[in-house]
Amino acid sequence: MRNKQNIRFLIVVLLHIIGLLTVLLISINSGYISLTPKETLKTLFGQGTEQQELILFSFRLPRLILAMLVGAGLSVSGCVFQAVSKNSLASPSLLGINAGGGLSVLLFIYLTPVNTLIGIFTLPVISIIGASITALCIYRLSHKKEEAISPIRLVLIGIGVSAGIQAIELILTTRLSPEKFNRVNIWTIGSLFGSNWNYIIALLPWVCIIIPYFLYHSRKLNILRLSDEVSVGLGANLKRERFIFLMMAVALAGASIAVGGAIGFVGLICPHLTRKLVGPRHEKVIPVATLSGALLLSTADLISRTIVQPNEIPLGIVVSIVGAPYFLYLLMRAD
Numbered sequence: 001m002r003n004k005q006n007i008r009f010l011i012v013v014l015l016h017i018i019g020l021l022t023v024l025l026i027s028i029n030s031g032y033i034s035l036t037p038k039e040t041l042k043t044l045f046g047q048g049t050e051q052q053e054l055i056l057f058s059f060r061l062p063r064l065i066l067a068m069l070v071g072a073g074l075s076v077s078g079c080v081f082q083a084v085s086k087n088s089l090a091s092p093s094l095l096g097i098n099a100g101g102g103l104s105v106l107l108f109i110y111l112t113p114v115n116t117l118i119g120i121f122t123l124p125v126i127s128i129i130g131a132s133i134t135a136l137c138i139y140r141l142s143h144k145k146e147e148a149i150s151p152i153r154l155v156l157i158g159i160g161v162s163a164g165i166q167a168i169e170l171i172l173t174t175r176l177s178p179e180k181f182n183r184v185n186i187w188t189i190g191s192l193f194g195s196n197w198n199y200i201i202a203l204l205p206w207v208c209i210i211i212p213y214f215l216y217h218s219r220k221l222n223i224l225r226l227s228d229e230v231s232v233g234l235g236a237n238l239k240r241e242r243f244i245f246l247m248m249a250v251a252l253a254g255a256s257i258a259v260g261g262a263i264g265f266v267g268l269i270c271p272h273l274t275r276k277l278v279g280p281r282h283e284k285v286i287p288v289a290t291l292s293g294a295l296l297l298s299t300a301d302l303i304s305r306t307i308v309q310p311n312e313i314p315l316g317i318v319v320s321i322v323g324a325p326y327f328l329y330l331l332m333r334a335d
Contacts, residue, residue, distance in 0.1 A: 190316020
């Protein structure tokens with residue numbers, strides 16, 4: 001039985017890798033100005049024209065890599081939120097993480113000069129601070145004395161807090177200059193338009209440190225999904241470990257939305273489907289969730305920039321077209 005599960009896990013990983021490579025090949029060859037596979041290969045080895053190098057290295061590759069990093073970050077953070085809360089409906093967007101991070105980013109944009117280089121590297125930290133404050137408030141409001149946190153209550157309070165924060169954001173956006181308003185509007189919808197290598201450098205440390213941390217502590221996450229009595233019996237310090245995992249997940253989600261915008265549903269869909277494919281054990285869930293998030297968002301980004309070219313559909317809209325019906329399906333199935 002264990003061998004069959006391992007083989008299934010390897011097959012799922014292999015299929016995800018094949019999917020990512022396929023999207024990679026299609027993405028770098030697709031766009032308003034098309035590049036043939038031969039031209040792309042020559043450009044990768046430094047033999048392309050100046051225009052081809054500009055298209056590939058300044059526009060398409062940074063955007064594709066950033067889509068994969070943001071997708072992986074949102075997916076894994078959603079996976080941890082669901083484990084800590086024991087709630088399959090938990091995700092960064094539904095628990096107010098996107099809203100809290102978005103409000104802090106909006107305030108930062110409102111108070112600073114337009115599009116400074118410092119802002120690119122500061123945005124993840126700013127977003128994490130706002131997301132952390134929001135997450136702690138929602139967690140506190142969801143808690144009742146001498147009662148376990150209700151999964152539905154957690155989601156509903158998250159939705160309510162998000163709605164309140166979005167109202168504040170709406171008021172602030174009316175006071176922005178036209179240039180800042182366009183930047184905030186694109187970020188709020190969720191888009192990777194204008195991505196460059198600086199955004200990748202800003203996000204990469206968070207992804208490369210926090211995801212391996214979760215993978216290393218996957219056994220603790222397995223324990224946290226059990227009942228509180230069993231978890232304590234197995235030696236878990238529930239309050240401390242829940243708090244640490246919650247804050248790490250908030251940091252990962254906050255950094256991801258800081259550079260990719262308030263993209264919803266990735267942290268809901270990917271962990272849920274991943275558990276259906278490889279089971280509940282996090283030593284398998286986290287690697288597959290990483291790949292599935294990267295695959296989902298890179299595919300959505302490919303669709304968003306090619307389906308109506310030379311224009312493009314905001315990435316967040318493409319993801320929501322898939323995510324909203326799936327969320328309603330999960331909500332109807334919830335106890």
